[in-house]
Amino acid sequence: MSPSRHDFNLEAQASGSKARAATFRTLHGVIQSPLFMPVGTQATVKAQLPETLHESGSQILLANTYHLLLRPGPEVFRKMGGIHRFMQWPGSVLTDSGGYQIFSLPHSRSMTEEGAVFQSYVDGQRILLSPELSIQTQMAIGSDIMMVLDQCIPSTADEKAARAALQVTQRWAVRSLAAREDSPQSMFAIIQGALFPHLRKESAAGLVELPFDGFAIGGLAVGEEKHQREDVCEFTAALLPEDRPRYLMGVGTPLDVLEAVHRGVDMFDCIIPTQVAKRGSCFTSRGIVELRRSVYKFSDEKLDPNCACPVCAKYSRAYLHHLTKTQEPLGWQLMGQHNIHFYHQLMREIRASIIEDRFLPLYHEQRQVLQVDDVDHPITNPRPQPAPVARIGDYELHLSEDEPASIRHIITGHTVATSASVEAAHLSRRLRLAEGVSPEKTAPIIIWDIGLGAGAAALAAILIYEEEAGQGPVRPMHIVSFTDDLSPLRLALSQKRHFEYLRHGAADTLVHRGAWKSRYRTGLSWTLFQGPVNEMLKQAPGPPEITLAESDTQITASL
Ligand SMILES: [Zn+2]
Numbered sequence: 001m002s003p004s005r006h007d008f009n010l011e012a013q014a015s016g017s018k019a020r021a022a023t024f025r026t027l028h029g030v031i032q033s034p035l036f037m038p039v040g041t042q043a044t045v046k047a048q049l050p051e052t053l054h055e056s057g058s059q060i061l062l063a064n065t066y067h068l069l070l071r072p073g074p075e076v077f078r079k080m081g082g083i084h085r086f087m088q089w090p091g092s093v094l095t096d097s098g099g100y101q102i103f104s105l106p107h108s109r110s111m112t113e114e115g116a117v118f119q120s121y122v123d124g125q126r127i128l129l130s131p132e133l134s135i136q137t138q139m140a141i142g143s144d145i146m147m148v149l150d151q152c153i154p155s156t157a158d159e160k161a162a163r164a165a166l167q168v169t170q171r172w173a174v175r176s177l178a179a180r181e182d183s184p185q186s187m188f189a190i191i192q193g194a195l196f197p198h199l200r201k202e203s204a205a206g207l208v209e210l211p212f213d214g215f216a217i218g219g220l221a222v223g224e225e226k227h228q229r230e231d232v233c234e235f236t237a238a239l240l241p242e243d244r245p246r247y248l249m250g251v252g253t254p255l256d257v258l259e260a261v262h263r264g265v266d267m268f269d270c271i272i273p274t275q276v277a278k279r280g281s282c283f284t285s286r287g288i289v290e291l292r293r294s295v296y297k298f299s300d301e302k303l304d305p306n307c308a309c310p311v312c313a314k315y316s317r318a319y320l321h322h323l324t325k326t327q328e329p330l331g332w333q334l335m336g337q338h339n340i341h342f343y344h345q346l347m348r349e350i351r352a353s354i355i356e357d358r359f360l361p362l363y364h365e366q367r368q369v370l371q372v373d374d375v376d377h378p379i380t381n382p383r384p385q386p387a388p389v390a391r392i393g394d395y396e397l398h399l400s401e402d403e404p405a406s407i408r409h410i411i412t413g414h415t416v417a418t419s420a421s422v423e424a425a426h427l428s429r430r431l432r433l434a435e436g437v438s439p440e441k442t443a444p445i446i447i448w449d450i451g452l453g454a455g456a457a458a459l460a461a462i463l464i465y466e467e468e469a470g471q472g473p474v475r476p477m478h479i480v481s482f483t484d485d486l487s488p489l490r491l492a493l494s495q496k497r498h499f500e501y502l503r504h505g506a507a508d509t510l511v512h513r514g515a516w517k518s519r520y521r522t523g524l525s526w527t528l529f530q531g532p533v534n535e536m537l538k539q540a541p542g543p544p545e546i547t548l549a550e551s552d553t554q555i556t557a558s559l
């Protein structure tokens with residue numbers, strides 16, 4: 001192998017297990033593995049200070065190239081001297097490549113050999129995310145470890161799609177290495193191949209030939225069963241060189257992490273510790289404690305009697321219960337702090353056990369411990385879950401006391417729809433649709449709705465039209481909506497009490513029949529073009545007089 005930028009030192013290998021302990025160097029210090037990386041998507045780990053992360057033992061944080069490329073943008077990182085100085089984080093940073101987010105994008109994304117073209121959710125700009133742009137952005141961010149741009153597909157993809165994706169990933173890996181030039185930042189490749197062992201083998205064989213500083217196992221934790229993930233993880237880890245770090249992307253619960261260490265993985269990242277903290281769930285040595293439960297209302301106990309974190313040293317379960325019931329940000333912060341500490345403490349115990357060659361007994365013991373529920377207050381009644389989250393495809397319903405209901409993309413957090421009234425107001429103000437439909441011209445007004453979302457913009461146009469038509473003669477209007485994913489609209493249609501604009505029957509008909517014509521306003525119709533947006537645009541009637549772009553702030557009008 002070529003020399004690594006990491007001085008990777010494999011310190012110990014457990015007996016009866018593939019678990020390993022190692023030390024390696026980054027531009028910002030020495031890393032001890034196995035390790036867990038808290039996720040700092042937007043150059044911040046949600047509700048956590050860099051100081052408390054550092055104190056709890058965070059060695060390296062994960063930041064998100066896709067989001068940071070869009071906002072604040074690479075020029076801010078260049079001006080501010082990189083992410084470490086920008087966010088005041090002294091430790092190491094790993095940046096993902098943006099591949100995962102791009103391929104999760106529902107609309108306005110098209111794939112070529114060159115890269116992925118998508119539309120920014122910040123300003124509507126079209127961006128070509130190529131391997132070169134991803135690496136240049138990661139160089140501007142100044143991470144210690146960069147990831148190659150890969151083509152992600154669902155782990156359950158068929159063989160043909162999986163092979164095509166891994167071949168593109170291989171070519172992009174070569175381009176990513178070239179784009180790094182002489183940067184001292186290290187770079188990891190990503191092994192793809194879905195659930196097919198022979199494809200994993202093919203992917204690994206191609207990538208380990210190249211001078212990467214580490215290797216990630218990609219394409220897992222995206223829809224497969226737990227046992228499938230564990231099998232593929234074990235099989236793939238065994239294909240990787242011993243003298244490079246191995247990183248399992250996006251995994252997982254403490255139990256998942258333990259299982260993957262046993263199978264030979266060194267590095268992990270996951271949003272779970274801060275995400276579950278927001279709803280008051282904590283990992284403890286006494287099982288998973290749901291602090292929303294009223295059993296804690298008067299509890300003077302520590303959150304976890306065996307935890308050395310500052311939260312457990314100071315605060316009672318009663319106080320944390322109160323903070324979570326009142327949805328105070330401090331509750332999220334404190335419970336996130338504890339959960340991150342819990343992960344790091346687990347990794348430290350695992351590491352010590354590997355070095356002292358007692359990992360296997362620890363593994364068997366922790367396997368039991370990590371899957372128990374609350375030991376001290378077992379849940380006998382049905383579990384007090386937060387209201388079940390409605391989901392379809394990659395979208396979920398978001399309900400909160402402070403904001404109108406919305407539909408969000410699960411992975412990017414991008415809001416697809418709120419309420420029609422908001423969109424309608426925007427439309428009438430910005431598009432002057434009402435003037436556009438007045439009958440000076442007789443040809444139909446064609447509206448392109450690129451990125452149908454949950455149909456709010458199109459419905460707003462319909463509602464405005466119907467209102468205008470009630471007052472006098474109007475031009476015919478034809479709306480053409482483009483999408484390659486109907487999930488957000490389907491989800492909104494299943495939740496009409498939250499999305500009142502969908503009580504208008506047009507969207508139901510559109511989804512079922514692909515088109516809708518008003519029975520009362522003869523000139524009003526709506527057609528759906530479903531498929532890759534760039535392809536569909538070529539087939540659609542046009543040119544449009546008005547284009548509704550996906551981003552609400554970028555609605556453009558040319559009347
Ligand atoms: Zn604690």
